[in-house]
Amino acid sequence: MKLDLANPAWRTTLPPSRTVATDAPVSACAFSRDGAAVAFALGDGQVRVLPADTEAPESAAAAPLHQGAVLALAADPAGDGFVSGGDDGRLLRLGRDGTAGELANQKGKWIEHIAVHKATGAVAAVAGRMALVVKDGELNEFGPHQSTVADVDFSKDGSRIACAHYGGVTVWSIGNVALPPRRFAWAGSHVALKWSTDGKFIATGTQENDIHVWRIAQSTDMRMQGYPAKVKSLAWSADARWLFTSAQPVFTAWPFAGKGPEGKPPVQFGEEGAGLITVVAAHPSAEFVAGGYDSGELQLGDIKTRRSVVLKMADDSAITCLAWSPGGFHLAAGNERGDLLVVDLRR
Amino acid sequence: MAQAQVPVTVLTGYLGAGKTTLLNRILSEQHGKKYAVIVNEFGELGVDNDLVVNADEEVFEMNNGCICCTVRGDLIRIIEGLMKRKDKFDGILVETTGLADPGPVAQTFFTDDDVKARTRLDAIVTVVDAKHFLGQLEQGNEAEEQVAFADVILLNKTDLVSADELAKVEGRIKAINPYARVHKTEKSRVELEAILDKGAFDLKRILEFEPDFLEHGHDHDHEEEVKSLSFTADRPVDPDKFQKWMGALLQIKGPDIFRSKGILAIDGAPRRYVFQGVHMMMDADWGQPWKAGETRASKLVFIGRNLDGENLKRGFQDCLKQA
Numbered sequence: 001m002k003l004d005l006a007n008p009a010w011r012t013t014l015p016p017s018r019t020v021a022t023d024a025p026v027s028a029c030a031f032s033r034d035g036a037a038v039a040f041a042l043g044d045g046q047v048r049v050l051p052a053d054t055e056a057p058e059s060a061a062a063a064p065l066h067q068g069a070v071l072a073l074a075a076d077p078a079g080d081g082f083v084s085g086g087d088d089g090r091l092l093r094l095g096r097d098g099t100a101g102e103l104a105n106q107k108g109k110w111i112e113h114i115a116v117h118k119a120t121g122a123v124a125a126v127a128g129r130m131a132l133v134v135k136d137g138e139l140n141e142f143g144p145h146q147s148t149v150a151d152v153d154f155s156k157d158g159s160r161i162a163c164a165h166y167g168g169v170t171v172w173s174i175g176n177v178a179l180p181p182r183r184f185a186w187a188g189s190h191v192a193l194k195w196s197t198d199g200k201f202i203a204t205g206t207q208e209n210d211i212h213v214w215r216i217a218q219s220t221d222m223r224m225q226g227y228p229a230k231v232k233s234l235a236w237s238a239d240a241r242w243l244f245t246s247a248q249p250v251f252t253a254w255p256f257a258g259k260g261p262e263g264k265p266p267v268q269f270g271e272e273g274a275g276l277i278t279v280v281a282a283h284p285s286a287e288f289v290a291g292g293y294d295s296g297e298l299q300l301g302d303i304k305t306r307r308s309v310v311l312k313m314a315d316d317s318a319i320t321c322l323a324w325s326p327g328g329f330h331l332a333a334g335n336e337r338g339d340l341l342v343v344d345l346r347r
Numbered sequence: 348m349a350q351a352q353v354p355v356t357v358l359t360g361y362l363g364a365g366k367t368t369l370l371n372r373i374l375s376e377q378h379g380k381k382y383a384v385i386v387n388e389f390g391e392l393g394v395d396n397d398l399v400v401n402a403d404e405e406v407f408e409m410n411n412g413c414i415c416c417t418v419r420g421d422l423i424r425i426i427e428g429l430m431k432r433k434d435k436f437d438g439i440l441v442e443t444t445g446l447a448d449p450g451p452v453a454q455t456f457f458t459d460d461d462v463k464a465r466t467r468l469d470a471i472v473t474v475v476d477a478k479h480f481l482g483q484l485e486q487g488n489e490a491e492e493q494v495a496f497a498d499v500i501l502l503n504k505t506d507l508v509s510a511d512e513l514a515k516v517e518g519r520i521k522a523i524n525p526y527a528r529v530h531k532t533e534k535s536r537v538e539l540e541a542i543l544d545k546g547a548f549d550l551k552r553i554l555e556f557e558p559d560f561l562e563h564g565h566d567h568d569h570e571e572e573v574k575s576l577s578f579t580a581d582r583p584v585d586p587d588k589f590q591k592w593m594g595a596l597l598q599i600k601g602p603d604i605f606r607s608k609g610i611l612a613i614d615g616a617p618r619r620y621v622f623q624g625v626h627m628m629m630d631a632d633w634g635q636p637w638k639a640g641e642t643r644a645s646k647l648v649f650i651g652r653n654l655d656g657e658n659l660k661r662g663f664q665d666c667l668k669q670a
Contacts, residue, residue: 024433044433069432108401110428147405166407188410189420208410229460
């Protein structure tokens with residue numbers, strides 16, 4: 001079994017999928033560590049869990065866990081459940097049995113972003129000007145930064161976190177709170193951040209519709225311009241050769257193999273006409289990328305062959321989140337209207 | 348699914364002028380509407396509203412080489428976050444701290460695409476403390492600028508001053524900004540229609556910029572003081588010349604021009620050309636059509652500091668179609 005976009009079936013039929021309609025915007029989605037369940041964060045405080053298997057009976061909605069909206073969600077790196085953050089300032093660990101334990105409570109702040117590190121079981125979250133890290137049952141805070149932390153991500157080995165904020169990025173060693181952080185400066189507001197899968201680069205999307213990338217070892221940086229909108233979604237391919245970005249009408253991949261992208265145009269491919277890509281998600285092991293559009297369309301692209309196929313038609317509700325299953329054969333998506341989608345890519 | 352843009356009302360004014368009292372009034376009235384409130388200080392609000400959000404007034408400069416182009420990043424984030432909630436609301440109220448410059452708040456609604464897609468700036472409402480306003484003018488530029496930016500002014504605490512004092516305060520307000528609608532209030536008591544859903548930035552709704560009261564001679568007129576200047580023209584405007592002149596003017600004088608407004612009769616166009624600007628940011632669109640027989644007069648308004656009236660007048664004259 002493999003994902004092959006040359007298979008003619010992709011051209012004639014949409015893949016099997018399940019759609020569950022809810023009445024609250026979806027802000028995030030994630031598959032559990034074991035790949036058996038997929039959770040969606042909703043604007044009414046609910047975290048809705050569905051089986052990854054689109055044929056299995058649907059699980060029922062549960063009571064809201066957060067007051068207000070759930071803003072962030074990730075697989076629990078230390079269990080088979082999930083971790084969630086909300087605008088009630090709580091960071092929760094959710095068991096598959098429906099139990100919820102509080103990892104942090106920052107009343108008055110919003111927990112808008114969560115990053116997890118599978119190998120170490122660490123969870124990082126943003127709360128106002130601070131970054132929180134929960135590891136081995138211990139909560140540490142890093143900051144305050146000069147402005148609200150807009151995004152956070154782990155280094156490849158999980159020993160450090162990078163925080164995006166006004167004026168650039170700050171990197172902390174999580175094992176030693178007393179260690180001074182390392183700063184990477186670039187003026188303006190950085191709104192999204194992803195540490196490369198090989199650990200060598202940190203990429204951010206900025207308020208000025210461009211992206212900024214730092215080479216960590218040399219402390220050099222580069223800037224990619226020409227986007228028509230803010231790049232709010234970034235994704236590194238599993239082998240770190242490509243950086244995928246949203247905010248273009250087609251798949252856009254910056255080449256990081258060899259000498260890097262300086263002086264080179266990005267590789268662009270895919271079907272135009274669906275609007276602008278709002279979210280990108282890189283396949284966990286192969287060179288595929290999923291892209292969700294502001295029109296609601298969903299596409300799957302293969303950077304090797306530059307082929308792309310449609311997984312879901314446009315329906316006027318922007319895709320807000322995407323997630324791959326750990327095995328890479330299921331894809332989850334949510335939209336502004338509240339539809340939860342699970343696609344089975346096994347053909 | 349296109350959503351209607353949620354109207355946003357910005358509340359400015361010095362500490363103690365009565366902003367929180369006004370907010371509590373808006374929230375406790377039985378209007379059946381739902382408002383999200385963005386405040387800087389939790390706990391000041393007496394009303395229990397689950398949509399009160401704490402903001403830090405995080406201002407940053409855009410990287411576009413313009414020193415006056417600053418926006419409120421926290422506002423962008425909060426508005427985006429509010430839209431993720433299931434419960435929708437009828438309006439958003441943004442309270443600023445007493446010393447805050449209203450510029451970055453207003454410019455946020457001109458610059459950020461996501462904010463523009465989901466919300467619209469409805470009006471800037473400034474609460475003025477009748478008793479302390481003249482003293483506050485001496486302490487710095489904030490009180491003056493908050494009045495300069497305003498679409499609506501609550502001249503509050505009128506019960507604490509004499510009629511003479513009140514007239515003096517009103518005179519100063521008018522000298523700064525005669526285009527804001529002034530409501531004299533005690534304890535921020537005002538009809539909500541006076542401050543909500545004003546459409547002050549709605550280019551489709553604006554028909555005329557009327558001074559709130561007739562101007563009379565300024566008793567003192569210093570160059571560096573904030574004042575408003577207006578220019579009218581009976582001859583139609585040449586759009587290309589106007590674009591060039593206005594663009595250059597806002598680039599150069601942007602930091603000193605707090606608000607600019609215009610209704611223009613463009614040569615041969617059936618509709619009014621309407622614009623609204625904050626510093627160097629400007630929104631322009633075709634507005635209401637001219638009625639048959641209506642006098643097609645153009646009007647420009649600038650509210651700012653260090654304005655050179657003669658120069659502006661000449662510049663505008665040069666944009667008119669030659670008779």
